Amino acid sequence: xxxxxxxxxxxxxxxxxxxxxxxxxxxxxxxxxxxxxxxxxxxxxxxxxxxxxxxxxxxxxxxxxxxxxxxxxxxxxxxxxxxxxxxxxxxxxxxxxxxxxxxxxxxxxxxxxxxxxxxxxxxxxxxxxxxxxxxxxxx
Amino acid sequence: xxxxxxxxxxxxxxxxxxxxxxxxxxxxxxxxxxxxxxxxxxxxxxxxxxxxxxxxxxxxxxxxxxxxxxxxxxxxxxxxxxxxxxxxxxxxxxxxxxxxxxxxxxxxxxxxxxxxxxxxxxxxxxxxxxxxxxxxxxxxxxxxxxxxxxxxxxxxxxxxxxxxxxxxxxxxxxxxxxxxxxxxxxxxxxxxxxxxxxxxxxxxxxxxxxxxxxxxxxxxxxxxxxxxxxxxxxxxxxxxxxxxxxxxxxxxxxxxxxxxxxxxxxxxxxxxxxxxxxxxxxxxxxxxxxxxxxxxxxxxxxxxxxxxxxxxxxxxxxxxxxxxxxxxxxxxxxxx
Numbered sequence: 001x002x003x004x005x006x007x008x009x010x011x012x013x014x015x016x017x018x019x020x021x022x023x024x025x026x027x028x029x030x031x032x033x034x035x036x037x038x039x040x041x042x043x044x045x046x047x048x049x050x051x052x053x054x055x056x057x058x059x060x061x062x063x064x065x066x067x068x069x070x071x072x073x074x075x076x077x078x079x080x081x082x083x084x085x086x087x088x089x090x091x092x093x094x095x096x097x098x099x100x101x102x103x104x105x106x107x108x109x110x111x112x113x114x115x116x117x118x119x120x121x122x123x124x125x126x127x128x129x130x131x132x133x134x135x136x137x138x139x
Numbered sequence: 140x141x142x143x144x145x146x147x148x149x150x151x152x153x154x155x156x157x158x159x160x161x162x163x164x165x166x167x168x169x170x171x172x173x174x175x176x177x178x179x180x181x182x183x184x185x186x187x188x189x190x191x192x193x194x195x196x197x198x199x200x201x202x203x204x205x206x207x208x209x210x211x212x213x214x215x216x217x218x219x220x221x222x223x224x225x226x227x228x229x230x231x232x233x234x235x236x237x238x239x240x241x242x243x244x245x246x247x248x249x250x251x252x253x254x255x256x257x258x259x260x261x262x263x264x265x266x267x268x269x270x271x272x273x274x275x276x277x278x279x280x281x282x283x284x285x286x287x288x289x290x291x292x293x294x295x296x297x298x299x300x301x302x303x304x305x306x307x308x309x310x311x312x313x314x315x316x317x318x319x320x321x322x323x324x325x326x327x328x329x330x331x332x333x334x335x336x337x338x339x340x341x342x343x344x345x346x347x348x349x350x351x352x353x354x355x356x357x358x359x360x361x362x363x364x365x366x367x368x369x370x371x372x373x374x375x376x377x378x379x380x381x382x383x384x385x386x387x388x389x390x391x392x393x394x395x396x397x398x399x400x401x402x403x404x405x406x407x408x409x410x411x412x413x414x415x416x417x418x419x420x421x422x423x424x425x426x427x428x429x430x431x432x433x434x435x436x437x438x439x440x441x442x443x444x445x446x447x448x449x450x451x452x453x454x455x456x457x458x459x460x461x462x463x464x465x466x467x468x469x470x471x472x473x474x475x
Contacts, residue, residue: 005238011160011163013163018166019196021194021250023193023194023249024194025163025166025194026195031159031160031163032157032159032160032188034157036272036473039150039156040156041152041153041155041156043154043155043164044155044156047164049164050163059236061238063269064238064239067189067239067248067250068242069191069193075296077271077297077326078271079248080191080193080246080248080271081194083191083194109210116293130390
């Protein structure tokens with residue numbers, strides 16, 4: 001694994017929870033995007049809640065669309081209705097990556113390199129359909 | 140009695156390497172778990188990230204609290220009484236968003252969230268903190284120093300009727316962009332206690348130092364300073380008690396004092412590049428606050444004797460005292 005070639009690391013939420021709310025992370029949501037110099041802690045590398053994916057030759061700025069929340073523009077406070085407005089398109093990922101993302105076994109590979117062109121990486125950003133479930137006041 | 144679970148956040152052997160991952164991992168039902176989740180930041184390096192606090196189930200006694208570990212805050216700095224009072228990450232934990240454009244450094248969409256002893260700033264075109272939770276948050280001993288005008292303000296919080304729910308105690312807010320709308324925008328309900336709001340005097344004034352977008356709620360300001368705006372704040376929906384401003388026609392409860400470094404506001408330095416919002420012995424703020432409802436200490440933990448206005452208690456440079464017995468009565472502990 002040649003870390004020097006990695007330009008972008010994304011942390012992908014993988015856990016399905018029974019009490020899922022829109023304000024929680026959902027499977028496929030990206031928690032954070034960091035550069036290849038970022039050092040994760042032991043707990044972070046081994047967490048069953050998320051996986052760390054390395055995407056070479058992609059700047060982290062290219063993936064910022066994955067960490068934006070969804071707001072309801074019709075509410076006074078532009079209420080946050082969903083923690084992430086887009087997610088990784090898990091269905092479009094190579095099968096081995098998809099399987100690895102959902103593999104929460106102890107001892108599993110901690111990070112995986114996903115070799116993509118910039119165009120392929122951007123195509124993985126899947127916008128969610130708008131929720132905007134909150135009250136609407138103050139036109 | 141809730142269990143307090145404390146985790147470290149930083150870059151050198153800490154439990155979490157980012158605040159965002161601490162937030163993700165504690166995004167649980169804290170009421171069922173009967174927990175207070177505390178994230179303690181270490182000043183290993185500056186935090187540069189976009190933070191969204193949302194999703195945990197909380198109540199007034201079980202919540203998340205982002206703060207600093209012992210010795211890691213500007214509040215703990217050995218030179219805290221002589222350091223210029225402004226954002227300076229070398230003095231303690233600092234959080235910025237210097238990377239992601241048009242995004243707040245911190246957005247709080249979760250009720251009862253607490254924040255203390257932190258320094259916050261921004262780098263790119265958006266207010267530093269955006270609070271959109273219904274029941275608000277509690278913040279104390281926080282410096283919010285915005286280097287970018289963003290969406291016209293430094294902090295922007297909402298709430299709901301029946302408050303105040305969001306409380307800012309012993310906080311400093313600095314707007315470093317010229318000619319913006321405001322320093323703080325507060326809608327619905329907020330309580331401001333011994334806070335200092337300022338646009339450096341070398342910059343063009345903002346329109347109104349604190350601004351209430353919708354005229355709703357029950358805003359209160361006790362012992363606060365509002366400087367560098369054409370107006371201090373709204374004249375309706377807000378109640379002011381022993382506040383000061385350079386507004387020549389201030390609202391009831393706000394007294395006009397010049398914006399200066401001598402006998403008016405008496406700040407140490409009002410120039411943007413060298414700004415320092417500690418106050419001097421000659422300041423009109425000294426001993427002119429109201430004791431009832433004021434915190435027992437100031438933004439860096441100095442015991443308030445005869446209460447000064449704003450976030451800084453003038454001590455003449457003497458070392459801060461720390462006697463817990465003196466903090467209990469008659470003024471409640473509002474720092475945490």
